[in-house]
Amino acid sequence: KAGVTQTPRYLIKTRGQQVTLSCSPISGHRSVSWYQQTPGQGLQFLFEYFSETQRNKGNFPGRFSGRQFSNSRSEMNVSTLELGDSALYLCASSFDPSGSSYNEQFFGPGTRLTVL
């Protein structure tokens, strides 16, 4: 079974631009979560989607948004990029059939975003 895939793996943007990152979960998984990883802040939760609905959201500004499609693939978008948005963005998927309890998350390799 293929693992979680993220595209692109590397991205360079300039301040003020916007960016869209993509995540394809493991087949059959319905929950997709996004995390931002930086040297200073570590791993911080961005948001989680389950069955095309945002189920939980971290403490990030509205410039960060996401969505999930009917096939469970997810995208996250960052508008008006700032230097501080440079980070590794990790996506994780889990089976979660009932949507009611924790299921083991499987992480993708991440997208490395550099903002110049």
Added chain:
Amino acid sequence: GDSVTQMEGPVTLSEEAFLTINCTYTATGYPSLFWYVQYPGEGLQLLLKATKADDKGSNKGFEATYRKETTSFHLEKGSVQVSDSAVYFCALFNGGATNKLIFGTGTLLAVQP
């Protein structure tokens, strides 16, 4: 709110040395606790977990015991190898209809031959 605190890295050890990475948590209720490992250029992999007090998680020679009285979940390995070099994250899950994990800042382990 809930939080996880890990010892600062990097931790540099010689091969076959004993490893301890400290992790303490703050949470209401009875969280589940995890250790994840991140090898260079890769995503996170679940290393081990414990879901209730006094549980011991173990995998690949690594162990951690859920100590509610000290709110700790320290990672240990008796004899590290060069291939164990990676970043290790302690994390907790504290219930609800969500899969949100709260992570510590990570500890870089470098094992020298």
